[in-house]
Amino acid sequence: MSRRLTGLKAYTSEKYCSISFDVWGTLIDLDYMLGKIAQVVAEKEGKDENLYRVKVLDAYERSKVLRRKNPGITPVGLLDKSREIMSEMLGIDVATLNDVIEEAFSKTRVNDAVYQDVIPTLDVLSHLGLKIGILGNVLFWPSRLTVSLLDRTGLSKYFSTYVFSDQVGFSKPDREAFLRYAEIVGCEPERIIHIGDNVVEDVGGALSSGFNAVLIRRDFKDSIMVKPLRTAIIREMRELLEVIKQF
Numbered sequence: 089m090s091r092r093l094t095g096l097k098a099y100t101s102e103k104y105c106s107i108s109f110d111v112w113g114t115l116i117d118l119d120y121m122l123g124k125i126a127q128v129v130a131e132k133e134g135k136d137e138n139l140y141r142v143k144v145l146d147a148y149e150r151s152k153v154l155r156r157k158n159p160g161i162t163p164v165g166l167l168d169k170s171r172e173i174m175s176e177m178l179g180i181d182v183a184t185l186n187d188v189i190e191e192a193f194s195k196t197r198v199n200d201a202v203y204q205d206v207i208p209t210l211d212v213l214s215h216l217g218l219k220i221g222i223l224g225n226v227l228f229w230p231s232r233l234t235v236s237l238l239d240r241t242g243l244s245k246y247f248s249t250y251v252f253s254d255q256v257g258f259s260k261p262d263r264e265a266f267l268r269y270a271e272i273v274g275c276e277p278e279r280i281i282h283i284g285d286n287v288v289e290d291v292g293g294a295l296s297s298g299f300n301a302v303l304i305r306r307d308f309k310d311s312i313m314v315k316p317l318r319t320a321i322i323r324e325m326r327e328l329l330e331v332i333k334q335f
Contacts, residue, residue, distance in 0.1 A: 097216045105275035106219040110284030116201050124192040147174035163253035170227050189229050198241040205325040210246040219273045221249030225259045261293025
């Protein structure tokens with residue numbers, strides 16, 4: 089271990105206890121997976137893939153609205169409703185949609201699905217003595233498929249804890265989801281940093297629960313650090329290491 093990494097480990101282990109990650113849009117490209125679902129349907133139906141891509145994206149936006157307008161909906165209820173929305177948009181039944189999603193996951197090329205900045209960052213974080221975990225929601229597919237993809241990509245070796253909404257019964261930004269994660273990893277909320285790509289679900293939920301929050305937006309031009317709010321916006325995952333030192 090380099091002297092620089094040793095110094096960073098000493099600093100982080102004193103100040104922090106755990107880092108939690110959202111999955112889709114943070115570690116793995118959600119647009120890629122939604123596009124893969126459209127591709128599988130198009131192949132089965134013998135029609136233009138772009139037509140189904142538009143429908144899949146529309147179903148995703150409608151499902152997000154459903155989640156936002158119905159805060160009391162359970163994660164399993166949301167999973168069922170979102171699949172109903174997508175199956176209706178695609179003109180197939182839910183059972184067929186489930187088969188399509190399973191096939192899309194099986195055909196996913198792991199090198200294309202994982203953002204290029206993820207593994208190098210996790211490699212460094214894994215040497216800092218912190219508990220690294222997943223804190224994610226479900227939409228369209230259950231968490232077991234996400235976990236299976238994390239296994240196939242080799243990312244699972246970095247994570248000691250998985251907390252998904254369909255397992256614990258609470259969806260981000262509900263404080264209970266974050267506090268359940270803190271309880272499972274055995275860390276005080278203020279000693280946890282959560283990283284995700286959604287302002288409301290990831291940043292809002294993290295801050296309301298006492299976590300530090302990092303929003304990753306790869307389409308932004310600038311990175312921003314707001315120390316009084318314990319919040320940062322980064323453009324790529326490697327910047328997380330600098331954020332850890334400055335929080």
